Amino acid sequence: MKEQIQLFNSVDAAKILGVNVSTIKRWTDEGKLPCIKTAGGHRKFQMEHLAQFLEQNKKKTERVNLFPIESDSDLNISQRVMKGDFEFLIDYVQEQVRLGYRDRVQQVMNGLYLGQYPLYVIYDKLVTQVLHRFGELWESSKITVTEEHLYTQVVRDSIIRLQGIIKIPTEKIGKAFCMIMSTELHDIALKMVDHVLELRGFQVLNSGQMTPTLNIEKIFELYRPDRLYISSTVVLDLNSAQAEFDKLCYIAKDFGAQVFVGGRGFDQLHLNTCPVLKARLFTFKDVFAS
Ligand code: B12
Structure with a gap:
């Protein structure tokens, strides 16, 4: 269907x-x-x-009201959404994610969008903060890794649904290739980078988790992206991650693409080896401005 x-x-x-x-x-x-x-x-x-x-x-x-109000609780949430009370909304969304109420998480995100909050604000001030909360709970053994998986999928699902209701410009301003290094699973930040770029009018290609870099030139030949966005959150082996990053930069250079990087994994890598690095980005607002 x-x-x-x-x-x-x-x-x-x-x-x-x-x-x-x-x-x-x-x-x-x-x-x-x-x-x-x-x-x-x-x-x-x-x-x-x-x-x-x-x-x-x-x-x-x-x-x-930002969404149909059926109860006092709905009214309260709608008002918090309208005021942009992110402190409250982070707690509320975290709890709804934990309870498995995707529709309530969706209601808040759609409401913020309807209330004219830019997508990057929703990502920086709400989604990232909620994910960091789950990271802290896992690190302090208050939730299991299985719970962490479950919760992050709810969040992942919600941002994809939100993107489904947003109007994407039909006129394209460029082509962006988004990828994650080959040993890495963390793909939510990159998904959000993808969405912000799509909203700006880029045609986005996203190869997702653990992208094998063996024949990556083929992607450049086929699609000729003018920008490459690389995400790295965890570096498992420093030497191979550095070699992979350097390889990607040289391929991007050969094809005339600029490189943008993001994620804490880049704290550990040398960035000055990259001849076409345009910027290291820290927030989704940075992505919007990149
Ligand atoms: C969800 C999650 C997972 C999920 C990933 C699911 C998925 N599909 O993404 C699962 C459960 C699989 C997982 C696995 C692991 N994880 Co994990 N995970 C997280 C968690 C809770 C959220 C990550 C996330 O999406 N954050 C939201 C993003 C938006 O925030 P951010 O990463 O801070 O990124 C910001 C910027 O850097 C920027 N950004 C990030 N990437 C990019 C990319 C570009 C291009 C741009 C422009 C910007 C940008 O945007 C964000 C906005 O500020 C974090 C906790 C945390 N504090 O983030 C731990 C965390 C990242 N994980 C961690 C670890 C250690 C692991 C494992 C190694 C655990 C293990 N022992 O198995 C594995 C690694 C597996 C692998 N090979 O990759 C550590 C990393 C510590 C470190 N850097 O050394 C963290 C910080 C948890 C912790 N507190 O210890 N994880």
């Missing part, structure tokens, strides 16, 4: 925008609020439609 993106009906849209259903109907008829009309004549709204309306009509939406 084809994967469906989340659609709201007129009642949901009315709850979110804090108006009644007849206002929603009027705004769509006037062309102010974009929607999809089903074969049966029903109006359906994508998150993107509501976000676009909010951006263009800031005054009309003082009572906006």
Whole structure:
């Protein structure tokens, strides 16, 4: 079955925008609020439609809720999302992840996006912080490695779903190849780098965890990326990681690509051996500006 993106009906849209259903109907008829009309004549709204309306009509939406409010707890979360109370949201999302409520994690992320928070802010101020919390809990043996796996998959899933509702520019501004060194599993930071670049208008290629570098030239020949983003979180063998990084830099140089690196693994590597290194990036805001 084809994967469906989340659609709201007129009642949901009315709850979110804090108006009644007849206002929603009027705004769509006037062309102010974009929607999809089903074969049966029903109006359906994508998150993107509501976000676009909010951006263009800031005054009309003082009572906006960011998601349909069903309970006092929903109202509280919506208000925290609207205020950008990240301290509260980190605790809340961490708890929902632990309880396995993907939909509640999703609600917060979608709400932040709808509330006009840039994707890199959601990643820097919420997602990264929640993942660091799980890292601390694992390090202090408060959760097992299996729990850590389970929780990080919930987070991974949520960011992929969020990307599914975001409008990606059709005009491309360049090609970026994202990869992780060959011994490495940590791929969530790179996935977020991928999303931020995609939103900026790059065509993104992402080879994910443990990318074998043996025939990596083939990728450059096939796709001719103008940028290479390399992620390294853990270095297991310093010499082979350095050799791999150097090799990647020289291939990038041969194909005229710039190199960007990120992740704490690069604390241990020499970066000045790379002739085409453009920048070491630390946050998703840096990625957005890169
Ligand atoms: C999730 C996780 C895992 C998952 C990975 C699942 C997956 N699909 O990614 C699993 C369980 C598989 C795992 C395994 C291991 N892990 Co682990 N893991 C984590 C955890 C909890 C979160 C990592 C994460 O995604 N963080 C979120 C990202 C966004 O944050 P960040 O890594 O700090 O990156 C920031 C910047 O550096 C930048 N950035 C990062 N990469 C890039 C890339 C680019 C291109 C750019 C531009 C920017 C950028 O963006 C972030 C924003 O600030 C961390 C805890 C932590 N503090 O991060 C431990 C952690 C990274 N893991 C650690 C360890 C030791 C391991 C293992 C070696 C454990 C073991 N003994 O088996 C293995 C290694 C396996 C391997 N071969 O890679 C240590 C690393 C310590 C170190 N550097 O020496 C950490 C810090 C935990 C700890 N506190 O000890 N891990």
